[in-house]
Amino acid sequence: MRLPRPLAPGRLSPLRLSRQYSSGHTVKENDVLFLRQQGTNFPRWHLTAPLRPESRVRLAYGASVNASDLIGRNLLDVVPDSSGRDVVLHEPSMATYIINSARQATPIYPHDANTIVSLLDLNLPRPGEEDEDANAPPFEIFEAGTGMGSLTLHLARALHAANPPTTPALRNSLCTAHYQLHDFGLDLTPEDQAAFDSYRASRRAVLHTLDRNPKHSRAAHKLIRQFRRSLYFPTIDFHIGSIDEYLTERLTQSDGAPFLSHAILDLPSAHENAVPVIQALKPNGLLILFKPSISQIGDFQAWMKRTNQPVRFERVIELAVSTTADGVRDTGGGREWDVKTVIPRGAEADAQPVQVMRPKVGDRVVGGGFVAILRRYHAKASPEAEPVEEETTSQVTPEAKSEP
Known part of the structure; x- marks a missing residue:
């Protein structure tokens, strides 16, 4: 059997180019984004509703951005809002x-x-x-x-x-369907409802x-x-x-x-x-x-x-x-630290930056x-109550010692 010739350094296989799995993600309709808006003193974060082409996302400082300007973009892209501030696109974690x-x-x-x-x-x-x-x-x-x-x-x-797995068509229907007016459920078409019932089974x-x-x-x-x-x-x-x-x-x-x-x-x-x-x-x-x-x-x-x-x-x-x-990031139960390199306040113009490494103080x-x-357990083999172990420090009297 003839072995394939190794690729030259710096060259990629056509198969790898066609199947490239990475953290990159193109924003689609019905996606929810976490937008980082450039602020005056600190950034402002905003969790969007599911994106619709005709909708508009309201941000801080009275600014907004069209959802159509976000759909089709990649994560970490920067778009300007209506006031000219930069807005960075992030995907929210759970x-x-x-x-x-x-x-x-x-x-x-x-x-x-x-x-x-x-x-x-x-x-x-x-x-x-x-x-x-x-x-x-x-x-x-x-x-x-x-x-x-x-x-x-x-x-x-x-x-x-x-x-x-669900089909892309069914998943899209579940995203876009409206709620029923007088009942608890989605207003799906008969075809989508049949497909959803079949999947649930x-x-x-x-x-x-x-x-x-x-x-x-x-x-x-x-x-x-x-x-x-x-x-x-x-x-x-x-x-x-x-x-x-x-x-x-x-x-x-x-x-x-x-x-x-x-x-x-x-x-x-x-x-x-x-x-x-x-x-x-x-x-x-x-x-x-x-x-x-x-x-x-x-x-x-x-x-x-x-x-x-x-x-x-x-x-x-x-x-x-x-x-x-800051109410934005969840620490996952661990202790969050503040690690950064800054120039001290009030320092001279030629001052060297210093490192700050200290635990963050939460506001809540x-x-x-x-x-x-x-x-x-099985009902017939239910375990008995566990005995309670107690430490006793009582002294034994001579009369007690003589008893059998």
């Missing part, structure tokens, strides 16, 4: 997108959401990587307390690769998120649909109502067989709604509680022991508190709380 979006409920901040997702240890294969029954039920996760949709979006990203991983407040659920629905042009939206099923109504109906459909792989409760009094969740949870499935107070986790444990629930505590951890300095504290991880 954390930046969440903390800069409008909210009707307190979010689970991105660094906390990442921790919760990592505790689930999700390692799902892509379609076709393992021999499995085509009629096998999907991998289902239940989240009670949609709220803003921050944790929902992080969970959907972790499940995304386990599902078959083929999913191998599904996230069910439920909230009692319709406003919260609708806002989270919009938040997730607009991120990266509905990239993770098809993985999620939104529900409005009570936990008992939804899970009781599902258990009836499955003849009482559990169907949830994992469950997450972000509720004030989780034990009041936990019975149907535990019944629907498969053995070895994880139940995660997210609480702002450690006493709430203690109340759940007391209820669990009192009612002899087939779950057992595995870990209780405290989430780290993070600080943000975000995140924190407690997470409990419980595991579901």
Whole structure:
């Protein structure tokens, strides 16, 4: 076999030129951008709505920019706004997108959401990587307390690769469709609705998120649909109502067989709604509680022991508190530092620059709380209560020594 002749230095293969994968990205319609506008003393950041050719993006200082001037550009391109200030195009990360979006409920901040997702240890294969029954039920996760949709979006990203890809046409329809006037859902054409229903039936991983407040659920629905042009939206099923109504109906459909792989409760009094969740949870499935107070986790444990629930505590951890300095970038839970090279104020004209390296002082504290991880056991093999070890320092009297 004749081997290909090596390329001369500096020359690229035509195949590499035609398939060049990099961080470069051309801005498309329905994209959401994070714009950095040149300011008087410091830059001003603005998270756009999904770009439409006929829309206009309003910025600070009374300036604006046409969305048509942004569509077709590349990231990090510089365009002038209506006042002549430079505007740099950035793609928002998931954390930046969440903390800069409008909210009707307190979010689970991105660094906390990442921790919760990592505790689930999700390692799902892509379609076709393992021999499995085509009629096998999907991998289902239940989240009670949609709220803003921050944790929902992080969970959907972790499940995304386990599902078959959507077609570009369907994804574009999900981006551009209007909401129904008198119902909760998208106003899709019959063809698009049929394609969407067919895709939903083929999913191998599904996230069910439920909230009692319709406003919260609708806002989270919009938040997730607009991120990266509905990239993770098809993985999620939104529900409005009570936990008992939804899970009781599902258990009836499955003849009482559990169907949830994992469950997450972000509720004030989780034990009041936990019975149907535990019944629907498969053995070895994880139940995660997210609480702002450690006493709430203690109340759940007391209820669990009192009612002899087939779950057992595995870990209780405290989430780290993070600080943000400008409300623009999320630190991911770590401590952010200020590292720069500057000329000291008031120094002479020929002064040499000096390095500044110090922790940043945040203007607000975000995140924190407690997470409990419980595991579901078989009802007949429910573990007994763990013994409490106490240290005693009582002295033994001579009379006690003589007793048998």
